[in-house]
Amino acid sequence: MLISEKLTKAMNDQVGSEFGASNQYLNIAAYFDSDALPELAAFFYRQSDEERTHAMKFVHYIVAAGGKVAVPAVEEPLSTIESAEHAAKLSLEWELEVTRQINNLMSLAVDEKDFIAQDFLRWFVTEQLEEVSTMDQLLSVIRRAGAGGLLLVEDFLARLGDPHAEAAAE
Numbered sequence: 001m002l003i004s005e006k007l008t009k010a011m012n013d014q015v016g017s018e019f020g021a022s023n024q025y026l027n028i029a030a031y032f033d034s035d036a037l038p039e040l041a042a043f044f045y046r047q048s049d050e051e052r053t054h055a056m057k058f059v060h061y062i063v064a065a066g067g068k069v070a071v072p073a074v075e076e077p078l079s080t081i082e083s084a085e086h087a088a089k090l091s092l093e094w095e096l097e098v099t100r101q102i103n104n105l106m107s108l109a110v111d112e113k114d115f116i117a118q119d120f121l122r123w124f125v126t127e128q129l130e131e132v133s134t135m136d137q138l139l140s141v142i143r144r145a146g147a148g149g150l151l152l153v154e155d156f157l158a159r160l161g162d163p164h165a166e167a168a169a170e
């Protein structure tokens, strides 16, 4: 097999982490959906779907490299979202944590001289730049709009559109 036991274990943990993020974003999406903020809801539903595809990328990689997939228990996500700012702060902190996890996986692949895994993980390294900067931007916009100005955030997101849809269309 092309993948070590240690890296298999670490990637399985990452599958759990990505599902954890997906579930957390689902709670946040539903919070906005219940509060009649459809653009914020759509943004987080989309993030939730995206995290699931991240988990699946790891699953497919482990299988292809000859490792054993063992999806771990996923921590219950926070469901007490206090405000839009709280949701964005939570998301930014989460993405910074995921960035650390991805960096740790890359360090492990480098230590093991696993060049195939390094190649695979490079995509996630780049993806985290986008994830962190997106959440950072969202937090700034929400703070600028203030608690009473969430419709401005809705307008901002509507103008922004779905960056992934645009990329897919190119």
Ligand code: MG
Binding pocket: 018, 021, 050, 051, 054, 098
């Ligand atoms: Mg992710």
